[in-house]
Amino acid sequence: MRASRQSNGGGGARAGTALRAGSASFRAAFTLIELVVVLALLAIMAAFVAGSMGNFFRGRMLSFEARRMLTLTHYGQSRAVSEGVPVVLWVNAKDSTYGLSVLSSFNDPDGDTHATTYTTDPSLTLETPAGDTPPVSEQDDEKLGLPEGLVAIRFNPDGFVDDSSVSKITIKQGTEAALELVPTANRLGYEILPVTNLN
Numbered sequence: 001m002r003a004s005r006q007s008n009g010g011g012g013a014r015a016g017t018a019l020r021a022g023s024a025s026f027r028a029a030f031t032l033i034e035l036v037v038v039l040a041l042l043a044i045m046a047a048f049v050a051g052s053m054g055n056f057f058r059g060r061m062l063s064f065e066a067r068r069m070l071t072l073t074h075y076g077q078s079r080a081v082s083e084g085v086p087v088v089l090w091v092n093a094k095d096s097t098y099g100l101s102v103l104s105s106f107n108d109p110d111g112d113t114h115a116t117t118y119t120t121d122p123s124l125t126l127e128t129p130a131g132d133t134p135p136v137s138e139q140d141d142e143k144l145g146l147p148e149g150l151v152a153i154r155f156n157p158d159g160f161v162d163d164s165s166v167s168k169i170t171i172k173q174g175t176e177a178a179l180e181l182v183p184t185a186n187r188l189g190y191e192i193l194p195v196t197n198l199n
Contacts, residue, residue, distance in 0.1 A: 061121050066171050066179040066192045068118065069098065073153060073181070073190045076100045079114070080155035086162075088152040091169055093128050096120040098169075103154070120171070127170040153190070161187055170195065 072089055079100075080087040086103040099117035120126060128151045153169075154162035161183060172178040178195035 061123060062171060062173045062177055062179060065120055065124055066181065069169065069171070069181055070190060070192055072098075072100050072116070072118075073155075076153070077155045077159055077161075077189065080157055081159045084157045086157060087155045089155075090150050090152040091126055091128060091166065092150050093126045094149055096124065096126050098126065123173055125172045127172060128166050129168060159188075161189070 069089075076087045076089045083102070087100065088103055089098065089100050091098045097117060097119050099115060101115035102112045151166040153165040156162050165183075167182070169181040170178055171181070172195075180193050180195055181190050182193055183189070184191050
């Protein structure tokens with residue numbers, strides 16, 4: 001008799017524990033109103049963050065384009081040295097395009113098979129100083145052989161930047177921000193600098 005009472009008492013305790021556990025999980029659940037309030041708060045926060053995130057991604061596009069152009073200067077310089085021919089990084093500010101190729105007079109009959117061309121993002125524009133035209137090179141007294149309206153950075157076979165190269169290339173993002181690609185102080189390469197005055 002005692003044994004059956006003890007077993008009944010144990011079963012009742014287990015049932016009570018299960019009932020309490022069920023009610024505890026019921027109390028921990030969210031109501032529909034609480035979920036709607038949380039979603040509304042998230043939507044409001046997302047609206048505030050969206051504007052600043054747009055600026056963040058636009059800034060990244062400007063930085064990416066400047067780094068890509070800087071990388072192209074390093075590639076052009078190393079290519080000029082390794083192939084022993086002048087290489088030009090040309091810029092077409094009107095079409096917002098730029099590229100790298102061997103100087104036209106040194107091309108083989110099939111053309112430059114390693115020539116590259118890039119187009120900037122539509123939100124970006126390229127600018128070069130007014131009056132910068134392809135001058136006569138100090139090395140061989142010839143023009144760079146570029147089409148009208150194009151300017152270039154010329155890398156000589158010795159790895160140095162020719163004095164006939166454009167003085168700077170500006171990459172602008174509307175009136176918000178701009179970066180410049182300019183020669184380093186020792187004129188052995190290029191660097192990226194922020195533009196402080198956009199007027």
